[in-house]
Amino acid sequence: MQTAKHLQQIQPSYIREILAAATTEGVISLAGGLPASDHFPLSLMAEGFAKMPDTPALFQYGETRGYKPLLDYLDEHYRVASGHQMLVCSGSQQGLDLIARAFLNPADGVAMEAPCYPGALQVFALAGASIHPVEQNPTGPNLSQLELLFASGKVKLFYAVPDFHNPTGVSWTLDIRKQVAALCRQYEVALIEDAPYRELRFAGQQLPLVASFCPERAMVLRSFSKISTPGMRLGVLSAPEDWLAPLLKVKQASDLHTSIPMQALLLDLLAHPAFPAYLRQLCGIYRERYQALVSALSDYLGQEAIVEPVEGGMFAWLQLPGRDPLAVAKEALAKGVAIVPGNAFFPASESPQAESPVSAIRLNFSHETPGTLREAVRRLASVLV
Ligand code: PMP
Numbered sequence: 001m002q003t004a005k006h007l008q009q010i011q012p013s014y015i016r017e018i019l020a021a022a023t024t025e026g027v028i029s030l031a032g033g034l035p036a037s038d039h040f041p042l043s044l045m046a047e048g049f050a051k052m053p054d055t056p057a058l059f060q061y062g063e064t065r066g067y068k069p070l071l072d073y074l075d076e077h078y079r080v081a082s083g084h085q086m087l088v089c090s091g092s093q094q095g096l097d098l099i100a101r102a103f104l105n106p107a108d109g110v111a112m113e114a115p116c117y118p119g120a121l122q123v124f125a126l127a128g129a130s131i132h133p134v135e136q137n138p139t140g141p142n143l144s145q146l147e148l149l150f151a152s153g154k155v156k157l158f159y160a161v162p163d164f165h166n167p168t169g170v171s172w173t174l175d176i177r178k179q180v181a182a183l184c185r186q187y188e189v190a191l192i193e194d195a196p197y198r199e200l201r202f203a204g205q206q207l208p209l210v211a212s213f214c215p216e217r218a219m220v221l222r223s224f225s226k227i228s229t230p231g232m233r234l235g236v237l238s239a240p241e242d243w244l245a246p247l248l249k250v251k252q253a254s255d256l257h258t259s260i261p262m263q264a265l266l267l268d269l270l271a272h273p274a275f276p277a278y279l280r281q282l283c284g285i286y287r288e289r290y291q292a293l294v295s296a297l298s299d300y301l302g303q304e305a306i307v308e309p310v311e312g313g314m315f316a317w318l319q320l321p322g323r324d325p326l327a328v329a330k331e332a333l334a335k336g337v338a339i340v341p342g343n344a345f346f347p348a349s350e351s352p353q354a355e356s357p358v359s360a361i362r363l364n365f366s367h368e369t370p371g372t373l374r375e376a377v378r379r380l381a382s383v384l385v
Pocket of ligand 1: 091117119194223224230235
């Protein structure tokens with residue numbers, strides 16, 4: 001059967017192809033965005049699992065907006081602003097899709113940092129949006145470029161990942177956060193603040209959400225994939241109250257509601273007295289893994305190890321001036337290490353054939369142990385040095 005026209009323009013995800021190759025035996029993968037599966041909070045979750053069979057109500061159809069006890073908890077602990085309401089999603093990825101389907105018409109303008117999370121690129125491409133890349137600096141987006149774009153009147157939404165960006169690990173400074181919020185207000189552009197890595201800070205000070213400076217113009221996506229488990233598929237979307245009705249309409253058409261047993265299990269975990277200590281321990285593990293990656297890069301690559309330091313999250317962005325990142329990725333795979341070339345993170349260049357606008361690769365440090373990370377870097381260095 002002929003596929004729908006809007007789907008024909010979507011490139012298959014290049015990252016998915018690499019991830020498939022990365023499962024080959026003997027290959028170490030720094031390619032995926034995988035949290036540490038050896039540190040999932042399964043023992044804390046066991047109590048919630050045990051209670052479930054005695055609670056038939058959890059297995060009945062439920063409210064579209066989410067499981068009420070979880071919504072009450074999120075309202076108390078994750079509230080963005082007084083005029084906001086929350087909607088539980090099947091992963092923050094679904095939240096992004098709901099936003100695109102609720103608010104975008106074909107050819108509407110979406111500004112995004114470049115490089116950018118490919119899952120967001122796919123959602124906006126599927127909605128037929130016109131993508132406007134904004135250069136990313138080590139402290140946040142290029143503000144003069146952003147203002148010019150907003151002033152052109154071409155942009156309806158600005159999609160951003162201000163905490164531990166995927167793929168670069170960059171976090172915006174407080175000043176940039178305030179300035180972006182002011183621009184969103186001035187030019188009436190809606191901000192989508194995607195914050196799946198926010199809880200994974202292992203250095204520096206937590207900064208306020210950008211949305212806290214322009215709550216009436218902002219939607220915030222939080223994910224529980226990185227602090228519980230990604231397989232549960234749970235995230236939450238917070239939006240100004242009067243934007244919630246269209247989002248609920250799309251959510252209802254999409255899947256009626258997110259799995260209630262999973263929401264109950266998440267609530268049990270978040271409210272568990274040992275959960276804060278678990279989160280601190282997880283951040284400590286990520287700090288250790290990040291430091292192992294950075295010192296291996298410095299030991300094996302010396303001057304060639306150009307990595308902007310990160311304060312949290314799961315990714316480091318290795319600059320490779322003068323190199324073709326796609327060729328590096330292919331050679332590295334042949335040597336037994338999978339990485340994602342920079343090409344995959346730019347609009348209209350997801351295809352492997354496209355020339356990369358930047359010479360860099362993304363390295364994931366959350367999933368492998370320090371020893372394995374070191375071995376991965378040794379293999380990568382055999383391609384680069
Ligand atoms: N946003 C960003 C920036 C991501 O990197 C990811 C996936 N790692 C997601 C959203 C989707 O996360 P999830 O659907 O698992 O909550």
